[in-house]
Amino acid sequence: MAQAQHPKGIHARVLLTSVFGPYAQDDEFGSRSINPMELYQNQVTREQGPFSLRMFHGSWGLKLIQHNLSAPSTLLDFPSRARFIRELTRGRYDVVGISGIIVNVWKVREMCRLVREHSPHSQIVVGGHVTAIPAIERLVDADHLVRGEGVAWMRAYLGEDPAQPIVHPPIASSFGFRIMGLPMAGGVGRAATIIPSVGCPIGCDFCTTSAFFGGKGKSVRFLDNGADLFEAMRQAEETLGLTTFFMMDENFLLDRKRAMELLGLMKANGKVWSLYVFASANAVAKYELRELVELGISWVWLGLESPNSSYSKLNGADTRALTSKLRAHGIRVLGSTIVGLEHHTPGNIAGEIEHAVAHDTDFHQFMLFTPVPGTPLYQRMESEGRLRSEVDMADIHGQYQFNFQHRAITPAESKTWLDWAFRLDFERNGPSLFRLIRTTVEGWRRYRDDLDPRIRERFARERKETAANYAAALWAMERYLHRSNARVSARVREVRLELDRELGGLRRACNRLIGPVLLWAARREARRFPQGRIIEPPTSIVRRNWNTAEAER
Ligand code: B12
Ligand code: SF4
Numbered sequence: 001m002a003q004a005q006h007p008k009g010i011h012a013r014v015l016l017t018s019v020f021g022p023y024a025q026d027d028e029f030g031s032r033s034i035n036p037m038e039l040y041q042n043q044v045t046r047e048q049g050p051f052s053l054r055m056f057h058g059s060w061g062l063k064l065i066q067h068n069l070s071a072p073s074t075l076l077d078f079p080s081r082a083r084f085i086r087e088l089t090r091g092r093y094d095v096v097g098i099s100g101i102i103v104n105v106w107k108v109r110e111m112c113r114l115v116r117e118h119s120p121h122s123q124i125v126v127g128g129h130v131t132a133i134p135a136i137e138r139l140v141d142a143d144h145l146v147r148g149e150g151v152a153w154m155r156a157y158l159g160e161d162p163a164q165p166i167v168h169p170p171i172a173s174s175f176g177f178r179i180m181g182l183p184m185a186g187g188v189g190r191a192a193t194i195i196p197s198v199g200c201p202i203g204c205d206f207c208t209t210s211a212f213f214g215g216k217g218k219s220v221r222f223l224d225n226g227a228d229l230f231e232a233m234r235q236a237e238e239t240l241g242l243t244t245f246f247m248m249d250e251n252f253l254l255d256r257k258r259a260m261e262l263l264g265l266m267k268a269n270g271k272v273w274s275l276y277v278f279a280s281a282n283a284v285a286k287y288e289l290r291e292l293v294e295l296g297i298s299w300v301w302l303g304l305e306s307p308n309s310s311y312s313k314l315n316g317a318d319t320r321a322l323t324s325k326l327r328a329h330g331i332r333v334l335g336s337t338i339v340g341l342e343h344h345t346p347g348n349i350a351g352e353i354e355h356a357v358a359h360d361t362d363f364h365q366f367m368l369f370t371p372v373p374g375t376p377l378y379q380r381m382e383s384e385g386r387l388r389s390e391v392d393m394a395d396i397h398g399q400y401q402f403n404f405q406h407r408a409i410t411p412a413e414s415k416t417w418l419d420w421a422f423r424l425d426f427e428r429n430g431p432s433l434f435r436l437i438r439t440t441v442e443g444w445r446r447y448r449d450d451l452d453p454r455i456r457e458r459f460a461r462e463r464k465e466t467a468a469n470y471a472a473a474l475w476a477m478e479r480y481l482h483r484s485n486a487r488v489s490a491r492v493r494e495v496r497l498e499l500d501r502e503l504g505g506l507r508r509a510c511n512r513l514i515g516p517v518l519l520w521a522a523r524r525e526a527r528r529f530p531q532g533r534i535i536e537p538p539t540s541i542v543r544r545n546w547n548t549a550e551a552e553r
Pocket of ligand 2: 201202203204207208210251280303
């Protein structure tokens with residue numbers, strides 16, 4: 001089908017928006033209290049009480065689109081419903097682009113309705129994973145539904161060449177960091193987000209991002225080679241003053257050639273950068289540890305899934321050995337485990353969760369096995385008649401209950417096992433903040449005298465940031481856990497004493513003063529918000545390519 005084009009081309013007035021909040025509450029638009037707009041509190045550290053990491057991430061897909069359009073545009077991120085209506089009524093927008101994922105479908109529907117009511121002349125374009133829902137056109141009243149990559153589509157729609165190279169925007173990866181009930185300047189691993197590509201060619205059957213951008217063998221590459229990557233990172237460093245990068249690529253290490261080109265340029269230009277990446281075990285295996293360290297890999301999101309799954313990305317990998325090797329070299333690991341795979345039964349699932357927890361990763365995400373619309377797994381479950389059609393799409397997010405008939409585990413049991421996994425991980429391994437400090441210190445110990453000055457400098461920097469920001473937090477954690485979990489408290493103490501030995505007397509004295517404040521704040525937070533404090537992201541508005549008078553509206 002021919003690509004649609006707006007008659008006003010680059011002169012069209014464009015509003016790009018994410019779905020409206022509040023998010024962490026139960027409402028008729030599909031918000032759910034267990035589905036806050038946060039990564040860690042939603043699906044990683046949610047059972048870690050006051051030690052859960054709290055922060056937000058903006059809508060990077062919309063940012064990338066906006067940055068690559070010449071048309072005057074407004075990006076409204078995390079609006080309230082009222083703020084969205086206000087923007088519609090004041091903006092005289094020709095185009096309203098709405099971004100959503102599947103759980104947000106009812107908000108997308110409501111937003112389309114609001115556009116028709118308050119800005120009837122606007123064309124509505126809906127993009128993002130929500131468009132993977134079969135027969136979405138019957139659920140939402142949009143003029144265009146964009147499945148897959150959106151920059152090229154929007155460029156073509158607005159009369160620009162879709163094949164132009166991507167201009168990468170500077171993106172600060174997170175904001176609003178809090179822990180132990182207090183806002184913290186800087187935040188854990190403040191980083192610039194870089195988006196090298198979307199999709200993943202490995203094509204695991206459950207993987208929604210892989211399926212959405214073409215499936216097995218396919219991905220869409222924005223930064224095709226090491227030089228493109230290096231340039232985007234250099235510019236982000238210059239604009240944002242950051243030397244840590246969150247590589248938003250589903251499997252960054254898979255493309256070894258590109259990664260090694262980047263390493264060559266980092267070395268040639270003396271760049272001491274830290275990289276946070278997503279990577280599968282078979283991709284990590286393509287590198288010597290020394291190469292990963294030289295590349296500045298300091299945090300890996302690793303799919304562990306299950307020791308008995310047959311996913312090719314694991315390829316027989318001993319993930320426990322791999323994780324402990326990475327950690328011993330100062331590479332922090334966020335392990336990701338699927339709960340409720342097909343082979344799980346009430347008899348073996350506890351053992352599999354124990355196995356996951358035994359990895360002692362710095363962070364652990366647990367997700368229910370979930371057939372998501374648009375994936376090969378969903379098609380198979382549908383053809384086998386095993387989808388639970390009564391499940392609301394707002395509940396298909398992997399943290400509630402199965403949306404399919406499992407052969408051995410009921411939906412209610414699925415939630416019980418999932419919650420248990422998070423709790424067990426916390427009980428055995430302690431707060432993630434402690435674990436990541438531990439790994440950072442381990443890396444520094446190993447590499448502080450390395451012959452390569454780039455490596456020495458990176459580890460010294462990471463350790464310094466950690467010590468400066470979080471040594472006092474260790475003091476507070478040690479005491480907080482003293483009664484409830486003496487074993488973990490003792491482990492925290494060991495790391496704290498080691499850090500203390502390295503710190504100057506003044507810094508140590510400071511920490512002795514700050515520690516009790518943090519302890520008090522953590523106890524207070526746990527008392528006031530036993531289920532976790534509800535925090536919503538603030539609305540942000542970015543206008544581009546307007547003349548000044550209009551931009552100040
Ligand atoms: C950052 C992130 C978040 C942030 C939210 C950021 C935000 N402002 O919304 C946080 C951490 C809060 C989050 C939360 C959740 N997330 Co999330 N998240 C991501 C992540 C890691 C990156 C998104 C991203 O920026 N990608 C890069 C950009 C460039 O790609 P993109 O967003 O897809 O955008 C492209 C196209 O989709 C398209 N497009 C997008 N929007 C629009 C709009 C228009 C008009 C057009 C034309 C095109 C278009 O063009 C863009 C450029 O090509 C993705 C995984 C991934 N790799 O994408 C998951 C992902 C989007 N999240 C997902 C899920 C399920 C969730 C949660 C439900 C948590 C959970 N249990 O997993 C919650 C929902 C929270 C809520 N209440 O809504 C799923 C969505 C699955 C689906 N099929 O719907 C993903 C794909 C992860 C996964 N593999 O399962 N998430
Ligand atoms: S390796 Fe990871 S990103 Fe790639 S298809 Fe499998 S689950 Fe998706």
